Amino acid sequence: MLEIRKLSVTYPGQQVLTDINLSVGTGQRLAILGPNGSGKSTLLKSLSGLVEYRGEIKLSNRSLRDFKRIELAEKVALLSQNTSMYFSYSVYETLMMGLYTQLRKSFMAVARAKDKARVLQVMEALDLENIRDQELSKLSGGQLQRVFFARTLLQNPEVILLDEPNNHLDIHYQLEMLRYIKEYFEQGKTVIAVFHDIDLALSFSENILILKEGKILSQGKAKEILSREFLKQVYQTDVLDYMLQKHKFWKGLEEGER
Numbered sequence: 001m002l003e004i005r006k007l008s009v010t011y012p013g014q015q016v017l018t019d020i021n022l023s024v025g026t027g028q029r030l031a032i033l034g035p036n037g038s039g040k041s042t043l044l045k046s047l048s049g050l051v052e053y054r055g056e057i058k059l060s061n062r063s064l065r066d067f068k069r070i071e072l073a074e075k076v077a078l079l080s081q082n083t084s085m086y087f088s089y090s091v092y093e094t095l096m097m098g099l100y101t102q103l104r105k106s107f108m109a110v111a112r113a114k115d116k117a118r119v120l121q122v123m124e125a126l127d128l129e130n131i132r133d134q135e136l137s138k139l140s141g142g143q144l145q146r147v148f149f150a151r152t153l154l155q156n157p158e159v160i161l162l163d164e165p166n167n168h169l170d171i172h173y174q175l176e177m178l179r180y181i182k183e184y185f186e187q188g189k190t191v192i193a194v195f196h197d198i199d200l201a202l203s204f205s206e207n208i209l210i211l212k213e214g215k216i217l218s219q220g221k222a223k224e225i226l227s228r229e230f231l232k233q234v235y236q237t238d239v240l241d242y243m244l245q246k247h248k249f250w251k252g253l254e255e256g257e258r
């Protein structure tokens, strides 16, 4: 169980999150939506101990502040937008690093055959074998995103935080990633993900949280909280009208117009 009470974050000269209260049960999935700059990434960063915060964050009844850095890395993994620090490593090396927290637990400080087999399995699932020896600096945006997603999976944490996991991915990989995340859910992992694409967010989870200007505007089941007026208020645009226009195009395809 992840419990957040009166969480506030201030960057120099700017309060970014204010009085966030939230509980996410073990094995639950939660989609976070909200306009640019509303504090979504900052919320994920505070849950992974990367920013200073006021208030309290508890994981399994223990304050995040009481975890040692490496202990927290074993429990919480963040797939973030900022991944440039690994650029001189190969795909395979990066994925092996994802296993680091697991290897620490074993008596041997080297990867066991079982661990290497897991890396190979995840590489295969995410179509990464053909680029296993390439440096990260030479990959496309979508390949990179898959590498970092694979690395997050290999960390095998209790809580997975995904910041726009569908970024750079074509439709095939977006759906593959959703499938993978669902498998995680079935294994009792808590997954919290930030989305800009509302459709993808809804495919990911019926539980949603809407942030605006650093505050929780609403939280609950999508069917209960999303309305035309509410979405207009969140995004300052008629989201429903846009969705219906899109739908007409697909309906036309289905009905053999093209």
Ligand SMILES: Nc1ncnc2c1ncn2[C@@H]1O[C@H](COP(=O)(O)OP(=O)(O)OP(=O)(O)O)[C@@H](O)[C@H]1O
Pocket (backbone or CB within 6 Å): 011, 012, 014, 016, 034, 035, 036, 037, 038, 039, 040, 041, 042, 043
């Ligand atoms: N390291 C930082 N130092 C100072 N201000 C920051 C920092 N990171 C983010 N901010 C500011 O905090 C606010 C919230 O940023 P955050 O990245 O959390 O929003 P977001 O909802 O994830 O945005 P987006 O949808 O554009 O990714 C923004 O005004 C941003 O400029």
